[in-house]
Structures are given as C-alpha cells and as structure tokens.
Amino acid sequence: MPARIYRQLHEAIIEGRLGPGERLPPTRELAASLAVSRNTVAVAYERLTAEGFLVGKVGAGTFVCANPPADPARPDRPGGEIPVRPLWRLLTDEPSPPPPARYDFQLGVPDAHRFPMAAWRRLIARELRDVGVRASSYVDPAGHAGLRAAIARHIWLSRSVRADTADVVVTQGAQQALDLVGRVLVEPGACVAVEEPGYPPVRALFTSLGATVTGVPVDGEGLVVSAIPRAASLVYVTPSHQFPLGTAMSLDRRTALLAWAHEHGAVLVEDDYDSEFRFSDRPLEPLHSLDRGRRVIYVGSFAKTMLPMLRLGFLVVPPSLRTAVRTAKRLTDRQGDVITQGAMAAFLTEGLFARHLRRSTREYAARHERITAVLCRDFADRLAVVPSSAGLHLAAHLREPVDVDALVRRAAEAGVVVEDLAAYHGDGPGEPGLALGFGAIELDRIEPGLRRLAACWP
Structure with missing residues (x-):
C-alpha cells in the first residue's frame, strides 16, 4: 500500500x-x-x-518542492504526434470571440438583455418537474414531438413553409443541420456550390466531408444561377437575407434557381437563418414554398431569435430523406436536450415566442434605421451601404481604397468591434468593405460608436 x-x-x-x-x-x-x-x-x-x-x-x-526533480522516465520533450488527415491541417479553428467591447458591432449576436429570462426559467422548471419516467429513456432522435409540431405550425404561419411534424428534425443549431445534410448527401469528391461571399463555416464543413466546394458570385438579385457549376450536386443559399451582404434573392432568380436544380437533379439547401426580423417589405416566399419537385431542404435556427447558447435549430426534409436524416441524427448524437426542447415547444405554443419576436423586431428595426441613417450621413464619401431590410447586420463597400485590416485593428483598440467583409470571401479578396452587426449594441450607443469608428479612418 x-x-x-x-x-x-x-x-x-x-x-x-x-x-x-x-x-x-x-x-x-x-x-x-x-x-x-x-x-x-x-x-x-x-x-x-x-x-x-x-x-x-x-x-x-x-x-x-518549489523545483521538484525531473522524472528520467518522462523526458522533457513532446511525445510522438498522432497523424490526422491532411485536410484537418488546413481547416484551422475559428478565433475566439472578441472580448466585450463598449461599441460592439459584431455579426450574428442577438441582444441577450431582451431575452425573456423569467418566462424561460419558468418553462424550464416546469419541464424538469414533469420529466418523470422520460429521464431514464432515450427519445426520438428527430427531437421532441411537441417542438417539431410547433415548428411546423410556426414556419407555416410565418413563412408559408408547408411541413408535417414528420418532416421536421430538431438539431443542435443550424450547423448540425447542415452537417446532417452533408453526411447524407455529399460523396467525397462531389461538387458543392456555395455563395461568394458567404458563411465560412458552411464552406469548411462541406470541405471537411470531402466535397469540392466552389464559390458562386452574388449580385443585387442574389446568387448568379448561370455561374453555378454544372457538376454541382448541392447548392447552399441564403435567399431571404444573403449572408453577409444582406440582399434578398429576387423572385425571378428564385424561379431560375429552382429550374436549374430540377434540370440538373441537384439539391438546394435553403438557410433561412434570420428571416423573422424584417423591417419594411413583406418577404418573398421561401424557395421551399415555391418548390414543386421537393428538391429543397429548409434549414432554420433559433440562435438569432432566442439565444445561441440554447443550440436549437431544425431541418425540414422531403419524405425521401426522412429515414436517412433521422438515422444520421441518431448516429451522431442520439438525441438533443429534451428539457430545452420541451421548454421551446411551450414557448411557441403559448404565444410567448410571437410576443418576444414582435418586441425584438421593433427594437432591431430602430437600430437598423439608426445605423443606416448615420452611415449614409457621416460615411457617404467612404462607404456605400448595401440595401437591406432584414436581419441583424448590414454590409458596406468601400468607396476609396483603405487598409481594412488596419482599420479594424485601430477600431478594436478604440473599443469598437467591426468586421472586415473580406473575411467572408473564400475564393479571393472580393470587393472590400465592412460588415456591421446591430444585435449586440444598444440604440443609444450606435451613433457614438460610429463616430469613434470614423475617427479611426486613415
């Protein structure tokens, strides 16, 4: 002993x-x-x-001891490296989120202070009280049945997306939803088309699955359909609020994209990531609603409307993919957090989500109006704002050449977080500019923050 x-x-x-x-x-x-x-x-x-x-x-x-002796059996040198696939040496981990800033214009961040925490805490407590025998058994990998039904009803009322409960698969955010699509549909070497500029994690995800990922340019009407490679078997798009430019895909372009998919036997993945926040015109119908050939997979998320930390997203899949996607979900994580999913089901069915959305939209509309007005007034000779009427961010192109990387660094040192639009280009530098979010910054901080950004201009 x-x-x-x-x-x-x-x-x-x-x-x-x-x-x-x-x-x-x-x-x-x-x-x-x-x-x-x-x-x-x-x-x-x-x-x-x-x-x-x-x-x-x-x-x-x-x-x-302050300086214990070294163990001769454990030499002070690194052990042998375990080799990984070469691909994973190219896919670097994303940087850590920036520290809290006084003027935070980072993208993809909702206002956590607007989240109805008291109501959410009550629903979570109720789920914990009622969990009973369910706690000792696994549940459907597609997710909480009540939440799936509530999602199907919600997207029908808000987005005219027709879906049965059986079509909905609840996921750990939109990224897992896209991973499931890739696992089921993308063969190694397959051609996948994504928007350029676009969402970098999507490009990296499909690349990690062995696909050949090709960027397709975006113009004022959305994805340029004529530029999609003929070999593409899957096309990822954000038609309601293109990320990061913010434009909406025109009806003519949506019709052309659907026709292209049917002609080439391709699948369209429609990411409707923040369509709930619209500040002017009624949104165009989603691709999923216009599709008659069941070539569209619809991806949604509650990361912007609720909180990213809840990790709640979903897929709407055609009947031909139900079994495969459910099986992939079961093999990857077996099931999600049923307590959170149950609380979200109640949040939707009791009308709390609709109320929260109305209040948040009013606040974000005011921020969108303020940031657009200040940029158009004080930065007119420096930035051309890309028209946008939805979401939690907007983009602006440079009118004159500027070292954007240096500008972003100087702004960060001054307590202002903005993003370089070039970070969202995968195939080249693209048109230089800035991307500014307004989800995390209070209304009264927008103008002072932009004044401070202007002072950082070379």
Missing part, C-alpha cells in the same frame, strides 16, 4: 496535478480518507521527501 500511495503522489507531481508549493493533506487526514494506517501514508511521504519531491515545514505541513 505505501508503494501505491507513493506512485500516485509521484505521478501527480510529475504531471503537474500537484503544483510546486502546493500543500498536501496531513498524514492523519489522508490515511482516514484512504482507510489505511497513518504509518502507511507517512512512509510514502518520507520516501518522496528523501527523493526531493516533498518538503516538510514544522508547524505548517508537507508541501511539494
């Missing part, structure tokens, strides 16, 4: 789990916790002290 205690303490010191100067428990206390004699622990302590790993201080206790 002394030898076993010695080895465990020795390894803890060598591996750094017991750091230099850390106090060890008294021999009597450790002996009691291990159900051994005090003398057994004392023998292990004495051996480690003799070898220079521990030091005893009269009246204070036993401590790890």
Whole structure:
C-alpha cells in the first residue's frame, strides 16, 4: 500500500496535478480518507521527501518542492504526434470571440438583455418537474414531438413553409443541420456550390466531408444561377437575407434557381437563418414554398431569435430523406436536450415566442434605421451601404481604397468591434468593405460608436 500511495503522489507531481508549493493533506487526514494506517501514508511521504519531491515545514505541513526533480522516465520533450488527415491541417479553428467591447458591432449576436429570462426559467422548471419516467429513456432522435409540431405550425404561419411534424428534425443549431445534410448527401469528391461571399463555416464543413466546394458570385438579385457549376450536386443559399451582404434573392432568380436544380437533379439547401426580423417589405416566399419537385431542404435556427447558447435549430426534409436524416441524427448524437426542447415547444405554443419576436423586431428595426441613417450621413464619401431590410447586420463597400485590416485593428483598440467583409470571401479578396452587426449594441450607443469608428479612418 505505501508503494501505491507513493506512485500516485509521484505521478501527480510529475504531471503537474500537484503544483510546486502546493500543500498536501496531513498524514492523519489522508490515511482516514484512504482507510489505511497513518504509518502507511507517512512512509510514502518520507520516501518522496528523501527523493526531493516533498518538503516538510514544522508547524505548517508537507508541501511539494518549489523545483521538484525531473522524472528520467518522462523526458522533457513532446511525445510522438498522432497523424490526422491532411485536410484537418488546413481547416484551422475559428478565433475566439472578441472580448466585450463598449461599441460592439459584431455579426450574428442577438441582444441577450431582451431575452425573456423569467418566462424561460419558468418553462424550464416546469419541464424538469414533469420529466418523470422520460429521464431514464432515450427519445426520438428527430427531437421532441411537441417542438417539431410547433415548428411546423410556426414556419407555416410565418413563412408559408408547408411541413408535417414528420418532416421536421430538431438539431443542435443550424450547423448540425447542415452537417446532417452533408453526411447524407455529399460523396467525397462531389461538387458543392456555395455563395461568394458567404458563411465560412458552411464552406469548411462541406470541405471537411470531402466535397469540392466552389464559390458562386452574388449580385443585387442574389446568387448568379448561370455561374453555378454544372457538376454541382448541392447548392447552399441564403435567399431571404444573403449572408453577409444582406440582399434578398429576387423572385425571378428564385424561379431560375429552382429550374436549374430540377434540370440538373441537384439539391438546394435553403438557410433561412434570420428571416423573422424584417423591417419594411413583406418577404418573398421561401424557395421551399415555391418548390414543386421537393428538391429543397429548409434549414432554420433559433440562435438569432432566442439565444445561441440554447443550440436549437431544425431541418425540414422531403419524405425521401426522412429515414436517412433521422438515422444520421441518431448516429451522431442520439438525441438533443429534451428539457430545452420541451421548454421551446411551450414557448411557441403559448404565444410567448410571437410576443418576444414582435418586441425584438421593433427594437432591431430602430437600430437598423439608426445605423443606416448615420452611415449614409457621416460615411457617404467612404462607404456605400448595401440595401437591406432584414436581419441583424448590414454590409458596406468601400468607396476609396483603405487598409481594412488596419482599420479594424485601430477600431478594436478604440473599443469598437467591426468586421472586415473580406473575411467572408473564400475564393479571393472580393470587393472590400465592412460588415456591421446591430444585435449586440444598444440604440443609444450606435451613433457614438460610429463616430469613434470614423475617427479611426486613415
């Protein structure tokens, strides 16, 4: 037994789990916790002290030495590397989110202060009380049945998307939804078309699955259908509010894209990521609503309307893909968080989501109006704002050449977070500009923040 205690303490010191100067428990206390004699622990302590790993201080206790000797059996050099597929050396992890800033114009962030936390806490508590026997068993990998039904009703009323409960698969955000689509449909070497500029994680995801990803340019009417490679078997689009430019795909372009998909036997993945926030005209019908050949997979998310941390998204899949997508969901994570899903079902069915959405839309509309007005007034000679009437961000192209990377750095140093539009181009630099979100910044901070940004201009 002394030898076993010695080895465990020795390894803890060598591996750094017991750091230099850390106090060890008294021999009597450790002996009691291990159900051994005090003398057994004392023998292990004495051996480690003799070898220079521990030091005893009269009246204070036993401590790890400030500079314990190295273990000759563990040379101070890295071990052998485990090789990964070469692809994963190219796909770097995204940088950590920027620290909180006084004037935060980062993209994709809703206002957490507007989230109805009291109502949500009540619904979560109710789900926990009612979980009962469900807690000891797995549930449908497609998600909470009540939430799937509520989503089907919600997207029918708000977006004219026809879907049965069986068509809906609840996911851990839109990114998992897209991963499931890729797992089911994308063969290694297949051609996948994405928007250029577009959402970088989508490009990286399909690349990681072995696809050849090709960027397709976007103009004032949306994705340029004539530029889609003939070999593309899957096309990813954000037609309601193109990311990051913010334009809406015209009806003519939507019709042309659907015709192209039917002609080439391709699948369209429609990401309707923040369509709920519209500030002027009624949105055009989604591709899914216009599709008569069941070539469209509809992807939605509650990350912008609720909170990203809830990890709630969904897929609407045609009947031909139900079994495959449900199987892929079961194999990847078996099921989602049923407590959160149950609370979200109640949030939708009790009308709380609609109320929250109305209030949030009014606030975001005011921010959208303010940021657009200030940019058009004070930056007219520097930036051309891309027209947008939805979402939580807008884009602006540079009128004159500027080192955008340096500008973004100077702004960050001044407490203003903005984003370089070039970061969303995958096949080249594209047209330079800035992307500015208004979900995370209060209305009264927008104008002071933009004044500070103007002061950073070269």
